[in-house]
Amino acid sequence: MSLIDAASHVRGESLYVDDIPVPAGTLYAVPAGSRMAHARLTAIHTEDARNFPGIVCVLTADDIPGQNQIGTIIMDEPLLAEDCVHYVGQPFAVVVGTSRMAAEQAAKRISADYTPLPAIFDAREAASAGQFIAPSRTFACGDLAKAWEKCVTILENRVDSGSQEHLYIETQGSIAFPAENDSVRLISGTQSPTSTQKVVARILGIPMTKVEVDIRRLGGAFGGKEDQATPWAAMAALAARRTQKTVKLILNRHDDMHMTGKRHPYSSDYKIGLDAEGRILAYEVDFYQNAGAAADLSTSILDRSLYHALNVYHIPNVRITGYSCRTNLPPFTAFRGFGAPQAVFVIESALTHAAAVTGIDKLTLQARNFIQSGQTFHYGQTLPVSHAGRALSECLNHYQYPELQTRVRHFNAQHYGSKKGLSVLPICFGISFTTIFLNQASALIHVYTDGSVSVSTGAVEMGQGVYTKIARVCARTLGISSERITILSTNTTRVANTSPTAASTGADLNGMATFEASRLLVSRLLDFAALELSVPRTAVTLQNNFVCVSDCPTELTWDSLIAKAYLNRICLTQHAFYATPDLAFDRTTETGSPFAYHVFGAAITEVTLDTLTGAYTIDSVKIVHDAGESLDRAIDCGQIEGGLVQGLGWMTLEEIQYGAEGQLLSGSLATYKVPDLHFAPAIEVRFLEQAPNPRAVLNSKAVGEPPFLYGMGAYFALLEALQAAQPEKPVFFTAPMTPERTLLYLMEPSKLGLPNEDPALQAMHKTH
Amino acid sequence: MHHFILNNTLISTDRPAGMAVLDFIRTEANLTGTKSGCREGDCGACTILVGRLESGHMHYQSMTSCLLPLGHIQGAHVVTIEGLNQSDLNPVQQQIVDHSATQCGFCTPGIVVALTGFFLSSSTLEAQEAHRYIEGNICRCTGYASIRRALDLLPEALKDQIRPIPDRISALIQTGILPGYFSSIASRIARLPEADPVSKADPIIVGGGTDLMVQRPTDLAGLPIVIARRDPDLNLISETADYLEIGSAVTIETLKHDARVAQYFPNISNHLDLVSSKHIRHMATVGGNIVNASPIADIVIMLLAQNAELVLELATAQRILPLKNFYLGYKKLALQPGERVRVIRIPRDIKGLPFGFAKLSKRTHLDIASVNAAISIQHSDHIITSARIAVGGVAPIPCLLDTLSQSLSGEKISPETVLRISEKALQAIQPISDVRGSIRYKQLACQQLIRTVFQKMFPETIREEMLV
Secondary structure, X not given: OOOOOHHHHHOOOOOOHHHOOOOOOOEEEEEEEOOOOOEEEEEEEOHHHHOOOOEEEEEOHHHOOOOOOXXXXXXOOOOOOOOEEOOOOOEEEEEEEOOHHHHHHHHOOOEXXXXXXXXXXXXXXXXXXXXXXXXXXXXXXXXXXXXXXHOOEEEEEEEEEXXXXXXXXXXXXXXXXXXXXXXXXEEEOOOOHHHHHHHHHXXXXXXXXXXXXXXXXXXXXXXXXXXXHHHHHHHHHHHHHHHOOOEEXXXXXXXXXXXXXXXXXXXXXXXXXXXXXXXXXXXXXXXXXXXXXXXXXXXXXXXXXXXXXXXXXXXXXXXXXXXXXXXXXXXXXXXXXXXXXXXXXXXXXXXHHXXXXXXXXXXXXXHHOEOOOOXXXXXXXXXXXXXXXXXXXXXXXXOOHHHHHHHHHXXXXXXXXXXXXXXXXXXXXXXXXXXXXXXXXXXXXXXXXXXXXXXXXXXXXXXXXXXXXXXXXXXXXXXXXXHHEEEOOEEOOOOOOOOOOOOOOHHHHHHHHHHHHXXXXXXXXXHHHHHHHOOOHHHEEEEOOEEEEOOEXXXXXXXXXXXXXXXXXXXXXXXXXXXXXXXXXXXXXXXXXXXXXXEEEEEEEEEEEEOOXXXXXEEEEEEEEOOEOOOOHHHHHHHHHHHHHHXXXXXXXXXXXXXXXXXXXXXXXXXXXXOOOOOOOEEEEEEOOOOOOOOOHHHXXXXXXXXXXXXXXXXXXXXXXXXXXXXXXXXXXXXXXXXXXXXXXXXXXXXXXXXXXXXXXXOOOOOO | OEEEEEOOEEEEEOOOXXXXXXXXXXXXXXXXXXXXOXXXXXXXXXXXXXXXXXXXXXXXXXXXXXXXXXXXXXXXXXXOHHHOOOOOOOHHHHHHHHOOOOOOOXXXXXXXXXXXXXXXHOOOOOHHHHHHHOOOOOOOOOOOXXXXXHHXXXXXXXXXXXXXXXXXXXXXXXXXXXXXXXXXXXXXHHOOOOOOOOOOOOOEEEOOOOOXXXXXXXXXXXXXXXXXXXXXXXXXXXXXXXXXXXXOOOEHHHHHHOXXXXXXXXXXHHXXXXXXXXXXXXXXXXXXXXXXXXXXXXXXXXXXXXXXXXEEEXXXXXXXXXXXXXXXXXXXXXOXXXXXXXXXXXXXXXXXXXXXXXXEOOOOOOOOOOEEEEEEEEEEOOEEEEEEEEEEOOOOOOEEOHHHHHHOOOOEOOHHHHHHHHHHHHHHOOOOOEOOEXXXXXXXXXXXXXXXXXXXXXXXXXXXXXXX
C-alpha cells in the first residue's frame, strides 16, 4: 500500500500551509531580528518600517497582551526580545503589511540600538564560564576506579560533531484567523499542535479553549517543527488579534535558516579502557552540548545522549556526564535522533581509536561487546531480547562482508589516486519519549451513517506515513478496507492534549490509541450484529467489509450494519486513550525503564576517496534493520533510506558555519549543501525477519529516527580510506568529514582535530 | 504586456517583466502545485517547463520558476503540475506512487514536472539520463532510493511507445504522459502577439537572471529590464575564419551540447555536468556568468584558459577586450556605462588543443566551487610551447596565472614539471578564508587541482602514483 497522500502529492494537489486559500484582505507578517549575538537592546526603531507603503503595523514585545514567553520545558525564552538579545536573528519585532514583499522590505528597515555584551559561541567556553541551561547530569554504574586498573589499554580523545540544518523544503509558517470572543484559529506547520496552542494562549492571555490549532500535513519537519514551529504561529496570532484580519506568516528561506534552531553541536571527551581480548571494561565520557541561547528541548535531548552513550554495547563500568551549555547562538533543537547520534558517534569513535591502537579489528571489538539478551543497560533497564548479534550477522552474511573486504584490499593495493574504505555500524535505539508523561495519545473515531469512517489522532503527518499506518491499524481492527477510512487533519479541538509527533513514537502511540478505539467500536457493533443475526456473540466477526458468522460472510455488510446500528441508537463514535505501560525512571538514582523497547540494526558502508583532491563518493550502504513486524514495508523502507541519507549528510557535506560575531555563514542553499540525487549512494535494505515486537501496535516497531545513525558509517569508512592512503597518520574525530578535512588530512595532518580552527572566517568575502 | 500560454490558458499580463514567474503562478494564477522552497534555484520545488516554438515544433526545457523573470516567458508555453494533470494519474505520477517515491510530497510536483521534461526532450530515454533531468530537485525525505527505483523502470516500460523528438508530443499524449491539449499549443503559440518594447532608458540587462534574481529581486520587479535571451543575435554560436563566436545570451546547456564548442573545449559536456543543474543551465547564460564576475565562475575559468576575448558593444560601437583584462577587482568590470558584452570569441588556433578542467566543491553537483582550475597546453612532442592555467576562488577575480603559464614554455610535460608548477602556483594566488574553505584548503586545492587536471590531460605521461 502506498501513502494515502501519494496521489494528491504527485498531482500537486496536497495543500501545505502556504497553499491554503485565505480571505481577501489577508495580511502578511515578517519577523525582524537582532544583528548582534549578545547585547542590551536600548531602542528599537520601527518608524521607517511603519511608514513603508503597505505596512499596517509593527509589533514589539510591548504589544503582547499575555506573557511574552515561549519556553516549554524551561521558561527562558521570550517570543520577542525586550531588554536583551541573545543571538543573531533573535526576533524583536513583527512587521505586518498588505503583501509579503512589502513586509519583507519594511522589516529590513527596522534597526535597533545595541550595547554589546560579551558573547560565547563554544560549548566548552560556556562550561568554563559556568553558563549552563540546567545542572549537569551523570549516569554511572559499576566501579570505574577499580576497572581502570584492570584495563590493558586506556585511551582518551576528543570528539566533535557539528550542527545540522533540517532543511525541510517547506519553510516554517502559520496562518491565524481571528474569531469571535477573542479566539483564534490557526493553521500551523507544527509537529506539536498542543505546544503551539498552549503558547499562543499564553502570549494572547486567553484560555487554551480559545485557540484552535489545525494541521493536515507538513512539507518535512525532522524535529525542526517541534518547539520551533510555535513562535511563527504566535506572531501570526498576535498580529491577527491586533488587526482583526487573517494574518499569514511564512518564513522565507533566509529567515528560516537564520532564525530557527538546528541540531546541537557536541564536543566530548572520552576515556575508554579494554582488556587484552578487547572487552571494554570501562568508559567515561563528558558531553558538552551546545544548547544555544535558550533551553528549547535541550535538556531532553541531552537525556537521550546519556541513554545512548553506549550504543549497542554492554560496558560494566561507566560514568557519563552531560552538560547543556548556554551560548549565543539560536537555540538548538530537536532533529531526528535527538541527541543519540551525537553520543553514538563518540563511542564509535572510541572503538575506532581502540582498534587503531590495539590492532584488534574494529568489527571484532564491536561484536565482542554487544549487549546480550537479559543484560542490563547502564541506566538500569534490562533488555529482554537483543537483536544486536542477529542483525549484525545477517548483515555480514547477506552482503558477503568478507568478500567486500577482500575486494577493497585489492582495490587499495592496485590504486594510488584513489582508496576505498569500509565500515560496519551496528545500532541500538530506545523507543519512547524519555519524558515519561508524553507517552500518551488519544484517538477519536466517528462512523457516519453511510459507513465511512473518520479517525482523528494527535499524530501529525510529515511524510513519514503515520496517517497511512493509522488507517491501516483502523482498517485491520474494524475488518474493513482502508478506502472507507479518512484520517482527518490533526486538530486540537478534536483531539486535545496531544504529545508532539516526535521521538519516532507517532505511529506507536497514536496507532495504539486507534487500535483501542477501533477494538471498542467493533466490539459494540458486533454485540449488535449478534443480536440482529441471532447468533452467539463469539461467532461474529467483521472481515473484508462483511459481518461473518464462524468466518463465513453473511449478507450483512459493514454499510448496512452501520445503517441499522444508527437506527437502533448504537453509538457510532469511539474515543480511546493509550499510555505506554511500565515506563518508569528515578532521577535521583538515574535508573529505571525509560523505553518501551529497543530497535536494532547494522549497516555496511563503502566509500571511495580521491587521494589527489580529497573528493569522495559514498558508493553503497547495505542495511539489515529491525522493524518488528513492519506495518508497511514500503513506508518503513522509505524511512530507513531517508534517515540514512540525512545521517550521511550530517557526517559529510552538511556544515553549519558561524562567523566570529556569531552570524550564520552557511545560511542559504548555495552555502549549505544537503545530499542530492548524485550524492546519495546505492542503498540496500533488508528487514530483520521473525522479530515481532509485542510492545507496540500489531507487533511493529518505530522506524523514524534509528536509521539516521547508519549515516555515521560514512565517517568511519572515509577515515579508513584516508588511513589507507596515509597509514602513519593518527585517527581523528571531527565531523563533518568535509572534502576540506579529507584534503587537509591527506596533505597536512598536523592541522587536524579541532573544529573551526581557522580564525580567519570573519574575513568574509562574497564569493557567490 | 506579456503574452504566454500557462498550461491550457492564454495569459496577457501587465505585471512587471522582472517579476518571478513563481510569484505569478502562485499568487496571480493561484496555482499552488508549484512550491517555493529556496528562491535561489537550489531546491527545484518550483520547477516548471518552458516551451518555445522552434522550426514549427515545441521544445520544452525545465527551469526553476523562482529565478525566471516574467519577461522571459513572453511567447512561451509555461507548464506547471496542474497543466499535466488528467483525470487519472499519468504514468510518471503512477510510477512515483507505486514506488513510494514521495513522502512529505513538497518536492514531488517539481520532480514530476522535471521528469516530464525528460520525456519531452531526451533523445536516449535511458533511465540514467532521467537522473540528470531531476538533478536539480532536492528531496529531503526519501534519500532518493525510491525515486531511483521509480525512474529505473519507467523509461524502459515506455521506450517502445515513444517516438523521436519531432513526433514526441503526440506520442506522449498517446501514452498519457501529456494531456491532449499539448497538440494544439504550437499553433496557438504561433499566434501570440509580441510583447511591448521596453521604452524607458537604462534598463537592467538580464541574461538568464539566475544570479540577478537572487541578488536583486526587488530591483528587478520594480525597474525596467531587458531580457538578453530574447535578442536572437545574442543567441548564436558560429565559427568564422578566425574565431569561434559565442553570443553572450547562449545558455550553458546550449554550450554543453554544441559540437563546435566541443572542438575548442574537449570534454566540455562532462565538465558542464558539474556546473549548477540542468534547470539552471537552461536559463543561465555565458555572458551572465562573465559579468556576474564571481571569482569562481566555472565558465570564466574555462574561457580564460582558452584565451577568450570579449566583443563589447556601446550603442553601435564595438571594441575587443581580452577576457583576462575584463576584471579590475572584486566584482569590478572594465565596462563603460551602457556598454555590454555582445560576443565571446575564441581564437581558432585553440581548436583541438589539450584542455582540462576540474573543480572542488563541497557537493560534486549543483554547488559553487571552492576552487576550480582550467588548463590549456600547446606542445610539440611533450615540450610545452604555450600554456594557460586559469584558477578560480583564489583571488578577488577569476585569474589567468599569466607569468606562471609563460614560464612553462620550453618545459617538458612530466610529473616533475607538474609538481613544481603546481607548488609555484601558490605564490601567485591570494585566497581568503570564507564559507567555501580556509586559506590553507584553497591553497592545497589549487595545487592539487592543477595536478589532477594535468594528470587527466596526459594520463600516459603523468601517472597518478607519481603525484601522490
